[in-house]
Amino acid sequence: MNLPIEFEKKMKDFLGDEWEDFLYSYDNNRFQALRFNTLKVGKDKGIEQEIAGIMDKLGIPMDKKVTWADNAYYYDEDKRPGKHPYHEMGLYYIQEPSAMSAAALLSPKPGMRVLDLCAAPGGKSTQLSTYLGDRGLLVSNEINTQRSRILSQNIERMGIKNAIVTNEDSFTLTAHFPNFFHAIQVDAPCSGEGMFRKLPEAVNEWSLENVAICAARQKEILDNAAAMLKAGGTIVYSTCTFSKEENEDVIEYFLNEHPDFAVEKMERFWPHKQDGEGHFVAKLVRRGELLLDEDAYPQEKSDVLSEDITGKRKPSGKCAGRKNKRSTVKEAGGISKDNMELLNEFLDMTLTDDMADWIRNGKLMMFGEQLYRLPDIQVDLKGLKVQRAGLHIGEFKKNRFEPSHSLALALKSNEAKNIVDLDIDDSRTAGFFNGQSVTLGEDQIQKCKKGWTLVCVDGYSAGWGKVSGIQVKNHYPKGLRNKI
Structure with a gap:
């Protein structure tokens, strides 16, 4: 890979003897992983047993876990789990492995008010939701309108009930939510040095000037996040860049400007040391007593x-x-x-x-x-x-x-009275996801009443159908069909 000359010089100075190992990592294959959605998986059975069954049907071995995130596993590129019905049903989220470290570091408790300030496409928001369960509040924000729509779609796919998706800048949110949140995730827009292997165009867009612009914006976003955080609360700041100016220097600035905060943990994930593209995370805790029982709002x-x-x-x-x-x-x-x-x-x-x-x-x-x-x-x-x-x-x-x-997608199969449950290998399953009606089997005809029915696959909700005679009219959204 042809890296920018100024980037190479900067990284050589920063890494010293590790530079060659770092450079060699660009010649290796990218690491890919999926993280299971515990809002859907692990409720009725033991989590390990249920995941094992799903992974077996995906053809992915469970021999390599992402050690810094719960219920996350690496997979080989040829497996393509994003093309499987389980993905469309929200059983798991495909995410760059090292990026899973940030939400795992924040790990909010059920009942908290949580903000994901720069949330698209939704990896960290969907991970945060598994810590909250169905309790508390998750505000997922994205300033870019188109990306905020993608974020909203992922919130829907994962069956999250307690999320609000906003499309604003950090200044506007600060005016609405002063001293409101218990925990805030700031995955700040950055120069994207950790994305060079994944997105070659990021190499062409990189410059020292852009690094400086990003650092200034990151400081601004963090200042606004602090204004929205309650006493005793936590901010986890993260980037997918290796730049010291955007990482350690931003944290140093923040601590100087906000002496009521302390760094509890700061860690770098390097592609030549960990199996991932690289990430920077820092956990910032505001002094004071965190009160979790103030859930009333006018x-x-x-x-x-x-x-x-x-x-x-x-x-x-x-x-x-x-x-x-x-x-x-x-x-x-x-x-x-x-x-x-x-x-x-x-x-x-x-x-x-x-x-x-x-x-x-x-x-x-x-x-x-x-x-x-x-x-x-x-x-x-x-x-x-x-x-x-x-x-x-x-x-x-x-x-x-x-x-x-x-x-x-937010329902469990035992929360609906009328259910059509299909097997993943049933030919009707692929037809359902492509918009075809489902013909009921004899045993299903006896169980299904006329009207709305929850169509499930292997016991997990997939979408709505409407029973009429032996046919289930398909109500799977047209915009989601033909993806499998």
């Missing part, structure tokens, strides 16, 4: 505003008519009596009592005709751009309620 501030959920933009207030200003859409509203009747009919016929009650007793909000259940820890998002406000339950159409794919 209910009157739950009038969430959204841009992308409704698909419309409606300027209002002082921002109306001004160019280059952020504007918001109409306020979300509560659910009407007629719609509540339609929802209750669906819930009573389709879901178990406990799951139905979890939905109907939560904070339900309408965005146009779309229904969302907000996280139990509610926040004031007025004026923010929101891609996903908790769990998307479904859409009200003329005289009926249609459940969302998000709801399907």
Whole structure:
């Protein structure tokens, strides 16, 4: 690989005798790994036993674990687990191995309020969600609009119920969430030196000037993160670059500016020392007592505003008519009596009592005709751009309620009354993911009632179907078909 001359000189000076080993790592194969989603895997059986069964069907041996992350394993490039139905069902997330170190270092506890400040495409957010379980709040933010949509799709695929996806800069978030979060992940935009093998274009974009620009931006983002963190809280700062200016120097700046913080741990992952592309992580802890029981938030501030959920933009207030200003859409509203009747009919016929009650007793909000259940820890998002406000339950159409794919992927098979369970090797399984109807077998005809049914594969939720006679009409989203 032809590395930038200035990069080589800088790294030779920094690494000394290790330079040759570092350079040699560019000639090796890239390391790839997958991390299992414990929101879906390991609930009914022992986690090791369940993972072993899935890995066997993927044809991937379990002989090499990612030692710094839970339930993560390396795999050979020819296995292509991203093309398997299990991937589309959110049983695991494919992630660069060393990048798994950051969320593992933060490891938030259930019930915490957690912010992933630079979250796309979602590797660290989905990993953080496995620590939270279904308790607490995860705000996943991405400043780039297109990348925030990809982030939202991954949140959906992994069946996360308590996440809000925002599309903002760190200054705007700071104004909304002062002294709010218990834990913050800052995977800062960087010069991407650890991406040279994976993305050759990163080599062409690298320069000393860009390193300096990135370092200045990283300091700004960290300052804003500090303003959003509660006393006793934790920030984990990470990059995928080797630059001292963007790593140790940024941490040194931050500690000088914020003397109420201390470094608990700081570590580099090098491609010539660990099996990964490289990463830098630092755990910063604010002094004080961390109070985890302050989950109440003013209910009157739950009038969430959204841009992308409704698909419309409606300027209002002082921002109306001004160019280059952020504007918001109409306020979300509560659910009407007629719609509540339609929802209750669906819930009573389709879901178990406990799951139905979890939905109907939560904070339900309408965005146009779309229904969302907000996280139990509610926040004031007025004026923010929101891609996903908790769990998307479904859409009200003329005289009926249609459940969302998000709801399907958030359900366990034992939370639905009507189930069609397919085997991974069944020819109908591939057909379902490609949009085909499912013909019921004789045993399934006896079990399935007319109406909405949760289609599962090997006991894991895959999507919705609608039973009519011996056929299950396919409701797998058209935009996700033909990926397998």
